[in-house]
Amino acid sequence: MQFLNAISSSVPLLASATETVDSSMVMAAVLLSLVVIYFASKVGGELSNRVGLPPVLGELVGGVVVGISVLHLLVFPEGGTDSSSSLIIAFLQSTAGLTPQAADGVFAAHSEVISVLAELGVIVLLFEIGLESNLKDLMAVGIQATIVAVVGVVAPFAAGTVGLMTLFGIDAVPAIFAGAALTATSIGITSKVLSEIGRLNSKEGQIILGAAVIDDVLGIIVLAVVASLAKDGEVDVTKVIFLIISATAFLLGAILLGNFFNSSFVRIVNRLKTRGELVIPAFIFAFVMAYLAAVIQLEAILGAFAAGLVLEETDKRKELQKQVIPIADMLVPIFFVTVGAKTDLGVLNPAIPTNREGLIMASFLIIVAIIGKVITGLTVFGQPEINRLAIGVGMIPRGEVGLVFAGVGAASGALSKPLGAAIIMMVILTTFLAPPLLRFVFPDPASKTTDTEKLVLDGAGATSLTIEQPQLITAQSPDVANLESAPDSSES
Amino acid sequence: MQFLNAISSSVPLLASATETVDSSMVMAAVLLSLVVIYFASKVGGELSNRVGLPPVLGELVGGVVVGISVLHLLVFPEGGTDSSSSLIIAFLQSTAGLTPQAADGVFAAHSEVISVLAELGVIVLLFEIGLESNLKDLMAVGIQATIVAVVGVVAPFAAGTVGLMTLFGIDAVPAIFAGAALTATSIGITSKVLSEIGRLNSKEGQIILGAAVIDDVLGIIVLAVVASLAKDGEVDVTKVIFLIISATAFLLGAILLGNFFNSSFVRIVNRLKTRGELVIPAFIFAFVMAYLAAVIQLEAILGAFAAGLVLEETDKRKELQKQVIPIADMLVPIFFVTVGAKTDLGVLNPAIPTNREGLIMASFLIIVAIIGKVITGLTVFGQPEINRLAIGVGMIPRGEVGLVFAGVGAASGALSKPLGAAIIMMVILTTFLAPPLLRFVFPDPASKTTDTEKLVLDGAGATSLTIEQPQLITAQSPDVANLESAPDSSES
Numbered sequence: 001m002q003f004l005n006a007i008s009s010s011v012p013l014l015a016s017a018t019e020t021v022d023s024s025m026v027m028a029a030v031l032l033s034l035v036v037i038y039f040a041s042k043v044g045g046e047l048s049n050r051v052g053l054p055p056v057l058g059e060l061v062g063g064v065v066v067g068i069s070v071l072h073l074l075v076f077p078e079g080g081t082d083s084s085s086s087l088i089i090a091f092l093q094s095t096a097g098l099t100p101q102a103a104d105g106v107f108a109a110h111s112e113v114i115s116v117l118a119e120l121g122v123i124v125l126l127f128e129i130g131l132e133s134n135l136k137d138l139m140a141v142g143i144q145a146t147i148v149a150v151v152g153v154v155a156p157f158a159a160g161t162v163g164l165m166t167l168f169g170i171d172a173v174p175a176i177f178a179g180a181a182l183t184a185t186s187i188g189i190t191s192k193v194l195s196e197i198g199r200l201n202s203k204e205g206q207i208i209l210g211a212a213v214i215d216d217v218l219g220i221i222v223l224a225v226v227a228s229l230a231k232d233g234e235v236d237v238t239k240v241i242f243l244i245i246s247a248t249a250f251l252l253g254a255i256l257l258g259n260f261f262n263s264s265f266v267r268i269v270n271r272l273k274t275r276g277e278l279v280i281p282a283f284i285f286a287f288v289m290a291y292l293a294a295v296i297q298l299e300a301i302l303g304a305f306a307a308g309l310v311l312e313e314t315d316k317r318k319e320l321q322k323q324v325i326p327i328a329d330m331l332v333p334i335f336f337v338t339v340g341a342k343t344d345l346g347v348l349n350p351a352i353p354t355n356r357e358g359l360i361m362a363s364f365l366i367i368v369a370i371i372g373k374v375i376t377g378l379t380v381f382g383q384p385e386i387n388r389l390a391i392g393v394g395m396i397p398r399g400e401v402g403l404v405f406a407g408v409g410a411a412s413g414a415l416s417k418p419l420g421a422a423i424i425m426m427v428i429l430t431t432f433l434a435p436p437l438l439r440f441v442f443p444d445p446a447s448k449t450t451d452t453e454k455l456v457l458d459g460a461g462a463t464s465l466t467i468e469q470p471q472l473i474t475a476q477s478p479d480v481a482n483l484e485s486a487p488d489s490s491e492s
Numbered sequence: 493m494q495f496l497n498a499i500s501s502s503v504p505l506l507a508s509a510t511e512t513v514d515s516s517m518v519m520a521a522v523l524l525s526l527v528v529i530y531f532a533s534k535v536g537g538e539l540s541n542r543v544g545l546p547p548v549l550g551e552l553v554g555g556v557v558v559g560i561s562v563l564h565l566l567v568f569p570e571g572g573t574d575s576s577s578s579l580i581i582a583f584l585q586s587t588a589g590l591t592p593q594a595a596d597g598v599f600a601a602h603s604e605v606i607s608v609l610a611e612l613g614v615i616v617l618l619f620e621i622g623l624e625s626n627l628k629d630l631m632a633v634g635i636q637a638t639i640v641a642v643v644g645v646v647a648p649f650a651a652g653t654v655g656l657m658t659l660f661g662i663d664a665v666p667a668i669f670a671g672a673a674l675t676a677t678s679i680g681i682t683s684k685v686l687s688e689i690g691r692l693n694s695k696e697g698q699i700i701l702g703a704a705v706i707d708d709v710l711g712i713i714v715l716a717v718v719a720s721l722a723k724d725g726e727v728d729v730t731k732v733i734f735l736i737i738s739a740t741a742f743l744l745g746a747i748l749l750g751n752f753f754n755s756s757f758v759r760i761v762n763r764l765k766t767r768g769e770l771v772i773p774a775f776i777f778a779f780v781m782a783y784l785a786a787v788i789q790l791e792a793i794l795g796a797f798a799a800g801l802v803l804e805e806t807d808k809r810k811e812l813q814k815q816v817i818p819i820a821d822m823l824v825p826i827f828f829v830t831v832g833a834k835t836d837l838g839v840l841n842p843a844i845p846t847n848r849e850g851l852i853m854a855s856f857l858i859i860v861a862i863i864g865k866v867i868t869g870l871t872v873f874g875q876p877e878i879n880r881l882a883i884g885v886g887m888i889p890r891g892e893v894g895l896v897f898a899g900v901g902a903a904s905g906a907l908s909k910p911l912g913a914a915i916i917m918m919v920i921l922t923t924f925l926a927p928p929l930l931r932f933v934f935p936d937p938a939s940k941t942t943d944t945e946k947l948v949l950d951g952a953g954a955t956s957l958t959i960e961q962p963q964l965i966t967a968q969s970p971d972v973a974n975l976e977s978a979p980d981s982s983e984s
Contacts, residue, residue, distance in 0.1 A: 023903065024723075026604065027611050027792065028905045031783045036648050038776045045766045055766040096787050112518065119519050166714055166826045227809065233514075273548040274537040276821030282824065291523045295588050300519065326815040329768030330775065 007054060019450045022106065025098050029110035032088050034334070036073045036218050037114075040066045041333035046221065055464045057431050060424075065338020074341040076111045078410075079170030083107030084202035091279040114338065115411075119300070121328075122404060125239045126220070126301040126327050127286045130308020131321055133213060135255065144383075145210030148247070148376045149185075152211060152395050153218045156182035156372025158380035163368060168361055174419055177409045180226040182369050185215040186399020186431065194394065195436045197440055204387050207380065208394035219401050220305055221247045230414035231297070247298055253307055255345055256291065278316060279323050299408065310430040336400070343424045347417045358418030365426040370396055370433070390442045402427035507959050514598065517590050521602035522689020524580050526826070529606075530567045532558045533825035542551070546684065547689060548892045548922050552826055554914075555832020566833040568603045570902075575599030607903075611792070613820075613827035614896055618712070619778045620795040620820050623813055625705060627747065636875075639703030640868045641677075644703060645710045646675035648864025656911075660853055664727045666911055669807050669901045672718040673915045674861050677707040678891020678923065685927045687887065691934055696879050699872065700886035711737045712797055714789040715900060722906035723789070739790055743798055746781065752801030758806050771815050774803060791900065833901040835916045839909045848908030857918040862888055862925075868953065882934045889926035894919035 009401045040062030064074040083089045083103040088110075092098040113298060137413030161179030164170040170178070191209055194200045200209075225243040225298025229235055265285065269278050286307040311320060348358050377392030406423045409415045415423070532554030540550025558565040565580055575581045575595040580602075584590040590598060653671030656662040662670075683701055686692045692701075693764045715737040721727055757777070777797040779786050785795030788894065803812060840850050869884030898915045899908045907915070 023604070023607060027608060028783060028786050030608055030612075031779045031792065035776055035779050035783070038772045038779075042764065042766075042768070042772050042776075048763055049766045108602075111610045112515075112601050113605050114517060115515060116522055120522075179674040268935065272534065273542050274534075274540055275817070276825065279818050280530045280534050280825070284527055284534075287523045287530075290518060291527070294520050294523070298819045320885065325767070325773050329771050329815075333768065333772070336918070392823065411843075414973050442732050457897055484859075 001085040022102055023051060023099075025092065025096065025102065025106045026109045026113065026335050028096050029088055029092055029106055030113050033074060033110060033114050034093065036066050036088065037063075037334055037337045040340075041075075041337050042395040045333075046059070052435060053432065054399060056403070057428065059336040060340040060403060060428070063337035064343055065340075066123075066337070067341025067343065069343065069345040072116075074337070075336075076115065076342055077108055078342065093297050114334065117331065118407075119411075121331035122301055122407065123286070123290055123304040123329050124324070125332045125335065125400070125404075126322050127304040127308040128321075128332075129216065130310075131317065131324065133216070133311060136339055137383065138343060138437040140355065146214055146378055147379050148211035148391065149214035150377050152185060152373050153183040153222065155375060156221070156368055158281060159372055160368045163364060164361070164380060167218070167364065168357070170419065173233055173414050174228055174416065176235065177226050177230060177405070177412075177414050178365065178419055178423055180219075180222045181398070181405035181409065181426070182365065182372060182406060183215070183222055183352065184219045184401035185212040185373070185395050186395070186397040187399060189436065190394045190397055191253055192436070193438050197439060197442055199390075203383065204390045204394070204442075207225040207343050207391055211376070211391075212301045215395075218399060219405075220299075220302055221251065223405055224302045224471055227299050227412055228297045230412040232408070233414070243297070246296060246413045247302060250293060250296065250298060250302065251309075254303075254306035254310060258306075258313065262314050264309070266316060269316060276292060278320055281326070282311060282316075282324075284308075284318055300304070301408075303405070335407065336403060339403050339410070341423075342410055343406075343421055344417055344424070345421055345424075347421050348425060354416070358422055360423035361419060365422055366429050369398065369426050369430050387442065390438065391438050393434065393441050395430045398427040399431050402430075415454060436489060506592060509588050514590075514594055517584065517588065517598045518595065518601045518605065520588050521580055521584055522605050523564060525606050528558050528580065529555075529826050529829045532566075532832075533829050534596070537825075542925060546678070546891060546923065548828055548895070549920065552832040552895060552920065553829040555829035556835055556837060557832075559833025559835065561835065561837040566829070568607065568830075568834055569600055569619065570747050570834065570905075598755035600649040600808060603664075606826065609823065609905075610827040610899075613825070614793055614899065615782055615821035616816070616820050617631050617827065617892070617896075619796040619800040620813075620816050620824075621708065622797040623804050623809065623816065624745070625708070625801060626804060627801060634688055634702065636872055638698050638706055638885070639871050640699055640703035640883065643871050644677060644707060644865050644868040645675040645714065647867060649714070649861055649974065651864055652857060652860045655856060656853070659856065660849070662911065665721055665725055665906050666901075666908060669718050669722060669904075670729065670857065670911055670915055671903065672714045673894055673897035674857065674918070675707070675714055676711045676890045676897060677704040677865070677887050678872040678889045679891060682886045682889055682926065682930070689931060689934055690828045691882075696886070696934075699883055700984075703868070703883075703887060707887075707894060712791075712794055712899075713743065715717070715897055715974060716785070716794045717902055719791050719900050720789045722901070722904040724847075727905070733747050735789070738788060739794060742785060742788065742794065746795075746798035746802060750798075750805065753802065758808060759804070761808060762804035763903075768810060770812055771819070772788065774799075774808075774812055774816075777785070777803070778910060795849070808911060827899065828895060831895050831902070831916075834902055835898075835913055836909055837913055838917075839913045847910070848926070850914055853911060854914035854917045857914055858921050861885075861890065861918050861922050878936065882930065885926065885929045889923045890919045891923050893920075963984045 005340050009140075036162075041059040044058030044060070044062025044065070045055035046058070046062070060171050063074070065071060068075050068081065071087065072085055077085045083106070086107055089098070089103050089107050092102065092106070093100065141444075156177040161175045164175040164178055165172065185335050190212060191200065194202075194205045194208065211411045221244070224247045225240060231242070232239070255308050264279065271280055272278075272281070276439040286304050289303035289307040290300035291303065293306070294300040311317065314320075347353055347355055348362060350359055372391070373395040376390035377388035377390070380386055380388055380391060396426045402423070406420060406427060409423070533551040535545035536550030536552070536557070537553025539551070540549050540553070555566070557563055560567050563579065567578045575598070578599055581590070581595050581599050582599070585592065585595065603918040605677065651671075652674040653667045656667040656670055680703060683697075684696075686697045686700065712740055713736070717740045721732070721734050724731075729771045745895065745936065750839075758774065761773055766771070778796050781795035781799040782792035784796065785798070786792045803809065806812075815924070839847055840854060841847055842851055865887040866884035868887055869880035870883070872878055872880055872883060894915075898907075898912060898919060901915070902912050
């Protein structure tokens with residue numbers, strides 16, 4: 001059978017190869033993988049939430065547990081593993097009558113499908129983040145937040161990239177990727193902790209949130225540029241400049257054209273009378289933008305983010321946000337669990353001597369990640385009373401944006417296994433450390449009720465929705481819950 | 493390159509083959525395909541709705557237009573077509589720098605992904621239908637509706653299968669498949685027309701709706717049995733009996749066990765505090781049930797339907813229905829457009845002499861489809877005043893359930909191209925014909941306002957939702973809008 005395939009493959013190899021795969025087995029493998037993914041994401045997310053950490057961290061750790069590092073339920077061919085090491089394939093062989101000959105084909109096809117679903121997940125995630133980011137608020141956060149954000153991007157990026165190249169002899173492209181992963185700031189985690197200690201409306205809280213929002217946008221531009229470099233495998237300064245310009249131009253152009261497109265979008269949607277009359281046109285727009293961004297050598301997620309920013313300006317925003325929530329709930333966990341599952345933490349096992357360099361790299365990244373953000377507090381001027389350390393510490397957690405970097409980096413093949421695992425460790429540790437550190441440097445809990453909940457209830461507008469399903473808005477979703485409150489706090 | 497692949501493929505052929513496919517190109521192809529699918533579904537669905545036909549029919553025709561029959565934007569390798577006939581692949585070659593060598597691999601991989609997404613779509617559709625079907629109402633519709641339903645399943649099935657085998661010499665398995673496709677009744681279309689002519693609460697209306705609901709359940713059992721036969725390619729009477737028993741037992745067992753599982757499900761969901769706290773556990777349950785149904789040789793959609801029926805009994809029903817709507821809006825059109833795209837209507841072109849047999853088969857199926865349902869009105873007893881013809885005509889439209897048969901049949905490979913196209917033509921024509929016929933035999937329009945809208949507004953419970961997004965509930969979604977109203981009408 002395989003011998004015949006090998007001969008016939010001299011014509012159109014892949015088409016004939018994939019055609020022979022039993023598609024009902026692929027479907028069964030996809031269903032099982034989704035069950036494993038959802039189970040891991042819910043158990044991890046809930047446990048994480050119980051101990052006061054962001055659910056996304058639990059989803060990632062859940063992915064690590066079911067993935068290549070521990071249980072081998074969810075493994076992917078990229079890591080060099082084949083079907084025999086996948087427990088899902090083994091389970092299909094024992095329960096569904098999958099034959100060993102067909103196992104490789106089913107394994108490859110279902111991995112491809114799960115990877116595409118994960119990518120759709122991160123596209124929907126960025127679309128949702130865009131849909132929650134208000135441009136006018138972004139522009140209003142002021143010069144101090146902008147400086148904090150820019151320093152918080154440039155300092156860790158430069159220190160991380162140069163350090164990896166000079167101290168560890170890493171090539172330019174992977175070093176730049178790792179440096180870029182250091183730039184992110186998770187607005188969700190920080191704003192949740194700030195709200196818990198009643199500091200969301202403090203001067204420091206406003207600067208942190210404003211900077212974190214700008215950071216998101218800068219981070220996505222950096223990611224688009226870096227991922228494009230990774231495709232070539234080398235760094236060409238002209239190209240870097242060109243990419244920075246094109247990424248910025250794409251985002252600005254989308255926003256400017258979006259102002260004209262907005263009203264047509266609303267007009268079209270208002271004329272539609274069948275189901276999906278809002279979600280489907282929105283996704284057509286988001287996917288077209290994602291495709292355009294991908295075609296001009298940037299990242300698909302930049303296009304989805306731009307589409308979200310544009311549609312945020314329409315009257316349909318609230319309704320669209322509400323409808324995107326269940327879709328994101330369904331697709332986004334696939335991304336985070338997959339990132340965790342693909343990460344082989346075994347390469348950081350300290351018992352094995354050859355792993356030491358990876359461990360030292362991870363420690364180096366963590367130190368740069370912390371110092372590079374803490375110094376941003378020093379850039380605040382003209383405010384002698386302000387708690388500079390609190391601002392710096394508030395910028396530390398990387399959260400989901402850092403994971404997007406790690407996921408895109410791993411998919412591009414630019415990162416070595418130890419470097420990829422070191423980045424994941426950096427994201428996990430900065431996110432774990434930030435909440436207790438922030439509580440420590442901000443020692444005065446002003447109130448017991450959380451600001452976030454109050455703000456959401458006050459500012460949501462659609463009160464009926466808030467009352468019916470409070471957990472949907474106030475729970476997890478760093479981005480949804482907290483970007484909602486961020487604008488309010490900057491106005492007060 | 494291909495030569496090297498052919499050599500290396502003597503080890504794990506498919507894994508290595510798929511690995512070499514550029515995953516960012518696959519993603520780009522998937523994004524473009526989704527844009528085409530959504531565009532076709534929205535344009536088709538809206539136009540269909542404007543002329544008073546169900547949107548799902550427009551989505552199907554939209555799929556035919558973008559598919560193998562006309563535009564060649566969305567083609568699949570199953571039909572024997574290769575990457576060179578896919579306009580999306582050609583577009584990627586000209587815009588995204590896809591190389592001709594890589595085209596076959598990208599074509600195969602993206603077709604696989606779209607097919608899996610379509611299957612997820614039909615799984616979510618059946619889950620949603622289950623979630624809208626109330627078991628107690630099903631049992632309350634009475635003996636007359638049950639007889640109408642059973643006759644409406646048995647008569648067209650027997651006549652269709654026997655006719656195809658004896659008159660056309662078709663093999664048993666494809667003949668049974670086509671016969672099974674004749675059994676469906678689209679509750680959505682009929683109830684919409686009945687509500688438009690103000691007859692939803694008439695005796696006839698109640699019997700038709702009750703029978704159509706029972707028909708849905710019988711149809712899904714028939715499909716599970718038939719699809720299982722198609723896997724073997726031959727008919728074994730022992731196996732048929734075994735399958736009918738196992739399908740019925742699966743459904744009844746799920747419902748009985750569901751009564752115990754229900755309260756645990758609600759308890760678990762109430763304890764979850766992070767996003768997706770309802771949708772994710774529900775999908776874990778639905779996908780596990782789908783997997784189980786697939787493993788015991790039935791169809792995945794039977795499991796999803798059973799999961800929906802079980803969860804309909806919980807307090808979380810309303811909230812879950814609301815959250816599943818956007819997910820279904822996103823995934824279900826992929827299924828219907830794909831069914832249309834895979835249908836080669838060229839095989840029914842009357843200008844080509846060899847197509848004549850297919851055309852005659854299509855005509856035969858359409859006649860059986862109409863007569864087989866019209867006679868069901870004759871079975872109503874003890875009601876001398878009743879409009880028997882109206883009951884029979886009300887059962888004619890096949891709608892989305894008929895398309896599910898055609899889609900599953902095509903995917904199983906059991907149907908020849910002409911027979912598959914003939915089934916699609918039968919579904920389209922019965923669905924087109926039913927609304928005018930029903931208006932003709934039910935000549936007395938009682939009121940101008942539509943019953944459906946009134947019933948939904950009265951009975952929905954979550955009034956705030958209804959007011960905020962009336963189009964979501966009253967528009968398309970035959971199942972969602974009208975099953976909602978069906979129970980109310982049978983109570984009055």
